[in-house]
Amino acid sequence: MITLAVDCMGGDHGVAVTLPACRQFLDTHPHAQLLLVGRPEALGALVHERTRVVAASQVVGMDDSVEVALRRKKESSMRVAIEQVRDGAAQAALSAGNTGALMATARYVLKTLDGIDRPAIATQIPNVLGGATTVLDLGANVDCTAEHLLQFAIMGSALVSVLNDDPHPPIGLLNVGEEAIKGSEVIKQAGELLRAAAARGDLNFVGNVEGNDIFKGTADIVVCDGFVGNVALKTIEGLASMIGGFLKEEFSRTILTKIAAIVAYPVLTALKRRMDHRRYNGAALLGLRGLVFKSHGSADALAFEQALVRAYDAARNDLLARVRVQVARAAPLPVARDTVL
Amino acid sequence: MITLAVDCMGGDHGVAVTLPACRQFLDTHPHAQLLLVGRPEALGALVHERTRVVAASQVVGMDDSVEVALRRKKESSMRVAIEQVRDGAAQAALSAGNTGALMATARYVLKTLDGIDRPAIATQIPNVLGGATTVLDLGANVDCTAEHLLQFAIMGSALVSVLNDDPHPPIGLLNVGEEAIKGSEVIKQAGELLRAAAARGDLNFVGNVEGNDIFKGTADIVVCDGFVGNVALKTIEGLASMIGGFLKEEFSRTILTKIAAIVAYPVLTALKRRMDHRRYNGAALLGLRGLVFKSHGSADALAFEQALVRAYDAARNDLLARVRVQVARAAPLPVARDTVL
Numbered sequence: 001m002i003t004l005a006v007d008c009m010g011g012d013h014g015v016a017v018t019l020p021a022c023r024q025f026l027d028t029h030p031h032a033q034l035l036l037v038g039r040p041e042a043l044g045a046l047v048h049e050r051t052r053v054v055a056a057s058q059v060v061g062m063d064d065s066v067e068v069a070l071r072r073k074k075e076s077s078m079r080v081a082i083e084q085v086r087d088g089a090a091q092a093a094l095s096a097g098n099t100g101a102l103m104a105t106a107r108y109v110l111k112t113l114d115g116i117d118r119p120a121i122a123t124q125i126p127n128v129l130g131g132a133t134t135v136l137d138l139g140a141n142v143d144c145t146a147e148h149l150l151q152f153a154i155m156g157s158a159l160v161s162v163l164n165d166d167p168h169p170p171i172g173l174l175n176v177g178e179e180a181i182k183g184s185e186v187i188k189q190a191g192e193l194l195r196a197a198a199a200r201g202d203l204n205f206v207g208n209v210e211g212n213d214i215f216k217g218t219a220d221i222v223v224c225d226g227f228v229g230n231v232a233l234k235t236i237e238g239l240a241s242m243i244g245g246f247l248k249e250e251f252s253r254t255i256l257t258k259i260a261a262i263v264a265y266p267v268l269t270a271l272k273r274r275m276d277h278r279r280y281n282g283a284a285l286l287g288l289r290g291l292v293f294k295s296h297g298s299a300d301a302l303a304f305e306q307a308l309v310r311a312y313d314a315a316r317n318d319l320l321a322r323v324r325v326q327v328a329r330a331a332p333l334p335v336a337r338d339t340v341l
Numbered sequence: 342m343i344t345l346a347v348d349c350m351g352g353d354h355g356v357a358v359t360l361p362a363c364r365q366f367l368d369t370h371p372h373a374q375l376l377l378v379g380r381p382e383a384l385g386a387l388v389h390e391r392t393r394v395v396a397a398s399q400v401v402g403m404d405d406s407v408e409v410a411l412r413r414k415k416e417s418s419m420r421v422a423i424e425q426v427r428d429g430a431a432q433a434a435l436s437a438g439n440t441g442a443l444m445a446t447a448r449y450v451l452k453t454l455d456g457i458d459r460p461a462i463a464t465q466i467p468n469v470l471g472g473a474t475t476v477l478d479l480g481a482n483v484d485c486t487a488e489h490l491l492q493f494a495i496m497g498s499a500l501v502s503v504l505n506d507d508p509h510p511p512i513g514l515l516n517v518g519e520e521a522i523k524g525s526e527v528i529k530q531a532g533e534l535l536r537a538a539a540a541r542g543d544l545n546f547v548g549n550v551e552g553n554d555i556f557k558g559t560a561d562i563v564v565c566d567g568f569v570g571n572v573a574l575k576t577i578e579g580l581a582s583m584i585g586g587f588l589k590e591e592f593s594r595t596i597l598t599k600i601a602a603i604v605a606y607p608v609l610t611a612l613k614r615r616m617d618h619r620r621y622n623g624a625a626l627l628g629l630r631g632l633v634f635k636s637h638g639s640a641d642a643l644a645f646e647q648a649l650v651r652a653y654d655a656a657r658n659d660l661l662a663r664v665r666v667q668v669a670r671a672a673p674l675p676v677a678r679d680t681v682l
Binding site: 127128139142143174176182183184185187210211212213214215216224226227228230231232233234235236237238239240241242243245246247250251253256257259260261263264266267270271274275 | 468469480483484515517523524525526528551552553554555556557565567568569571572573574575576577578579580581582583584586587588591592594597598600601602604605607608611612615616
């Protein structure tokens with residue numbers, strides 16, 4: 001039996017999305033049980049033999065600052081869900097709450113693993129190979145040293161080895177060109193650390209990759225700092241949304257284009273399915289002494305269910321132990337300088 | 342009369358693309374004349390009363406390093422084209438040659454403007470408003486200080502004031518969130534410099550923007566360092582190419598989807614036109630004592646012609662003087678530290 005602690009109140013839609021997703025997930029996962037964390041009066045819509053309500057009186061808002069979440073909302077559903085993992089009552093926690101608050105709370109409650117300076121957020125982006133490229137970090141760490149990037153690579157490798165059942169998934173370093181001499185000073189140093197780690201057999205480092213390689217699937221894991229990762233992810237979301245809007249607009253322009261839309265419907269549906277980011281919902285917070293997953297705040301029930309599946313698979317395959325082992329094997333990691341200008 | 346110096350040998354396709362593009366451009370621009378720079382024997386396909394051949398015996402290859410371009414190819418068509426600008430024979434130069442070599446050669450031959458530490462590359466990306474967002478820097482400067490980012494904002498503002506005929510185009514700073522407290526140390530400092538410049542009336546700074554704002558058109562100009570800009574641009578190219586590939590694949594899957602493709606053809610063509618990066622070909626190298634434009638290396642004749650139009654418009658509107666004035670007005674610019682770690 002795998003137990004997940006679910007922050008049922010988080011995200012843009014709260015229980016309207018999380019509870020139907022939990023029900024659907026339970027139906028397809030007979031070996032899972034869920035701790036439904038939130039205000040008990042809001043959780044009545046889901047009664048199931050494999051759920052248990054864990055009361056939490058507060059909710060972290062999507063716009064709450066890290067300070068508010070940490071200091072004034074100690075009874076939040078987000079925090080109580082993470083505490084279930086700390087206390088051993090659940091093997092993983094999931095929240096659609098705001099990223100900054102979730103990362104800060106998870107770090108405060110669970111602490112980081114030995115050898116890890118900063119936890120990272122890893123997400124999956126669909127690629128042309130029909131699979132997905134795992135990109136990290138995505139927003140948690142804006143000023144990174146080369147050592148931080150090495151740690152991200154190690155954690156990403158552990159995650160993908162679980163996801164893809166491949167002990168040595170290929171890792172690329174996001175850069176402005178393939179040549180080792182390219183890039184900023186930090187990136188060049190990170191390249192050296194990664195090559196050294198690969199030479200020791202700790203990692204399968206394939207070298208520098210560029211932005212378009214995320215979609216080509218050149219490497220299973222793409223490592224970058226949180227600033228670059230966040231910009232890349234938001235750029236992807238912006239372009240996908242613009243193209244979707246263009247398609248809708250062009251197909252609804254005249255009666256003829258509306259007919260074309262009907263004829264092309266199966267094709268457009270297939271395209272939408274291939275591009276559907278909901279299938280890849282569920283980012284992993286890596287480097288903590290416990291498993292925490294983050295759903296997109298605007299997730300619908302299907303997307304939230306996917307994030308539940310992701311958290312379940314990670315717990316079932318003991319991702320935490322894999323990260324620990326890979327971090328320890330690569331130890332002693334160089335000590336990271338804490339700030340860079 | 343506006344005279345442009347055209348590196349006819351550069352890019353993936355050389356004269357096969359540049360000469361037809363030049364002919365087409367001349368037909369629609371009666372007040373333009375072109376200096377066709379390259380090996381005279383390769384330029385015979387275009388004879389026109391408003392062209393003149395300027396001989397250059399060498400060609401910078403797409404994979405040539407900056408060192409090779411600068412030291413061993415002093416007679417390259419790229420360099421000779423830029424020298425036409427330096428010598429006053431042309432008001433702007435255009436090349437589809439490799440970016441690193443072009444920037445280094447332009448910087449060496451023309452030198453930077455007073456008050457500018459580093460030239461930048463600015464390109465346009467279509468947005469949902471039907472216009473385009475100008476993004477800079479794109480690859481030339483990987484380690485930037487806050488002062489460099491301020492300079493990029495000033496140069497970008499001058500460029501867009503010419504392109505859009507708007508004296509105070511809105512400028513955004515690419516960041517991981519809208520709040521001023523977000524981002525890396527360099528970005529936070531850049532935000533302060535930009536707010537101060539806006540308070541003095543030098544710039545129309547609208548604040549931080551995120552990756553998706555490039556497509557929303559939240560600001561006409563988006564400023565970032567060359568590393569982030571390059572990653573964003575390549576990510577955009579990668580995603581657009583993947584979606585295009587998916588559409589093609591889905592529409593050619595069965596006989597029914599092929600029929601759907603025929604019915605949907607006008608819509609798909611409209612979509613393609615709206616997304617067509619060729620319409621936005623022609624990146625500006627800003628901050629030099631002369632106008633230089635860069636065409637995409639893989640440009641076809643239509644795209645290269647667009648880049649010619651862009652260079653022509655910039656020369657006709659005296660972009661160089663506008664950049665000089667805006668840089669001088671914002672002077673004394675803070676002295677930029679030359680390297681950051």
